[in-house]
Amino acid sequence: MKGASFVAATAALASTALATPSKSISERASGSGNKTPQVTVKGNAFWAGNERFYIRGVDYQPGGSGGKADPIADPTGCKRDIEKFTELGINTIRVYMVDNRADHDECMNALAAAGIYLALDVNTPEYSINRADPEISYNNVYLQSLFATVDAFQKYDNTLLFFSGNEVINDDQTTGAAPFVKAVTRDLKQYIGSRGYRKIPVGYSAADVDSNRFEIAQYMNCGTDDERSDFFAFNDYSWCDPSTFQESGWKDKVAKYASYSIPIFLSEYGCNTNTRKFEEVKSLYSSDMSSVYSGGLVYEYSQEDSNYGLVDLSNPRSPKELADFAALKTAYAAAKNPSGDGGYSQSGSPAQCPPKSNTWNVTDNALPAIPTPAMAYMQKGAGQGPGLDGPGSQSAGTGSSGDAEPGSGAVTSTASPDSSQGAAAGLIIPGVDSGVVGMAAIVALSAVFGGVFTLL
Numbered sequence: 450m451k452g453a454s455f456v457a458a459t460a461a462l463a464s465t466a467l468a469t470p471s472k473s474i475s476e477r478a479s480g481s482g483n484k485t486p487q488v489t490v491k492g493n494a495f496w497a498g499n500e501r502f503y504i505r506g507v508d509y510q511p512g513g514s515g516g517k518a519d520p521i522a523d524p525t526g527c528k529r530d531i532e533k534f535t536e537l538g539i540n541t542i543r544v545y546m547v548d549n550r551a552d553h554d555e556c557m558n559a560l561a562a563a564g565i566y567l568a569l570d571v572n573t574p575e576y577s578i579n580r581a582d583p584e585i586s587y588n589n590v591y592l593q594s595l596f597a598t599v600d601a602f603q604k605y606d607n608t609l610l611f612f613s614g615n616e617v618i619n620d621d622q623t624t625g626a627a628p629f630v631k632a633v634t635r636d637l638k639q640y641i642g643s644r645g646y647r648k649i650p651v652g653y654s655a656a657d658v659d660s661n662r663f664e665i666a667q668y669m670n671c672g673t674d675d676e677r678s679d680f681f682a683f684n685d686y687s688w689c690d691p692s693t694f695q696e697s698g699w700k701d702k703v704a705k706y707a708s709y710s711i712p713i714f715l716s717e718y719g720c721n722t723n724t725r726k727f728e729e730v731k732s733l734y735s736s737d738m739s740s741v742y743s744g745g746l747v748y749e750y751s752q753e754d755s756n757y758g759l760v761d762l763s764n765p766r767s768p769k770e771l772a773d774f775a776a777l778k779t780a781y782a783a784a785k786n787p788s789g790d791g792g793y794s795q796s797g798s799p800a801q802c803p804p805k806s807n808t809w810n811v812t813d814n815a816l817p818a819i820p821t822p823a824m825a826y827m828q829k830g831a832g833q834g835p836g837l838d839g840p841g842s843q844s845a846g847t848g849s850s851g852d853a854e855p856g857s858g859a860v861t862s863t864a865s866p867d868s869s870q871g872a873a874a875g876l877i878i879p880g881v882d883s884g885v886v887g888m889a890a891i892v893a894l895s896a897v898f899g900g901v902f903t904l905l
Contacts, residue, residue, distance in 0.1 A: 488610075493797060509751070517837050528556070553602070572612075577614075621660055621809075655681070670710065678711060680743075690725060703742070710794070713742050752771060820848055
């Protein structure tokens with residue numbers, strides 16, 4: 450772990466001395482016929498221009514998590530499924546992995562033409578935080594892949610948001626991974642800002658764990674502005690039809706999060722213990738919940754082994770609507786958004802970081818510093834991503850401690866052993882061109898770290 454002053458210093462450098470941002474894509478004027486105007490965060494809600502935006506969608510990963518397929522790089526399948534999306538009446542799909550080397554223009558443009566946004570997980574199975582060993586898996590090779598995914602999707606107005614992680618903390622024993630997930634959120638936000646991209650919201654999708662879900666929500670919304678998430682999402686399967694707003698416990702959750710200052714939505718929902726009628730949809734898009742919640746995503750579009758599917762794609766040329774498809778279509782059609790601003794909170798205060806407990810094993814609220822080699826991406830960009838067939842990052846690269854992991858080939862600090870506390874001397878930042886950064890950046894770096902820097 451690094452001290453707070455070290456983290457603040459690296460954040461400042463990312464947006465000043467190292468950053469020479471390109472012209473922001475948000476400066477493009479959206480035409481009057483644009484069905485997917487850029488969505489922003491204000492208070493505890495999402496907004497499309499001056500209109501409150503509620504996520505009304507489905508989770509979309511044909512082939513399941515083990516398939517390692519990118520549905521946004523498959524124009525034929527994408528356009529086939531857009532017809533069903535339109536029939537359902539949704540405005541958002543969530544995709545759990547993409548190939549950051551692939552071309553996504555055709556599908557993203559087709560989604561935009563249909564008025565559909567993308568909520569995107571930036572991790573893949575090989576490029577993700579290992580909850581069992583988070584310190585080693587949080588490294589520059591990993592961040593390069595994530596930043597390359599941001600590069601690939603920031604240009605689309607209908608990129609709604611980025612998930613920095615999904616269910617990394619899945620029980621009480623894995624809460625120690627939380628600082629690394631939060632560091633990824635911080636790094637993504639700083640990369641977006643340093644590259645001059647529009648402010649695409651970044652946040653976390655939490656598991657359905659009653660014992661620490663609220664602590665995770667507090668933790669992701671405490672600390673400095675650059676550390677805090679732009680939204681918080683969680684997967685919730687507690688409403689199993691037949692049920693009610695009160696019986697399901699959803700009323701209690703709305704009350705629990707009433708003072709939460711950033712948008713909340715459900716990144717997965719739709720219990721399938723009994724026949725699904727999606728009775729919860731009516732509550733989710735009503736004034737019962739709209740002051741706190743901003744909609745959600747039903748799990749899931751395609752039928753997989755877990756039996757949550759709305760559509761059977763076993764014959765790709767002839768998708769078959771299942772009973773749940775008709776039920777969800779009916780539920781969405783009957784659930785109108787609340788009028789006006791839905792009772793959102795325009796201003797609120799960040800949360801207090803939760804104290805350590807039997808279900809929350811985080812003792813230090815300081816975050817790991819971004820791995821030194823990854824700082825170069827802030828100024829020069831991430832370059833080409835590794836794609837879905839890359840060798841992986843979980844035991845490669847340079848971590849926040851400055852130690853090179855086996856096989857990384859990374860050049861790390863030549864400083865004294867206590868350089869992790871900021872007393873670096875002779876620190877090497879690979880990939881940063883002194884002719885681009887300039888002497889002012891070198892002076893700034895030296896002033897912060899108290900050493901002389903070599904730029905490769």
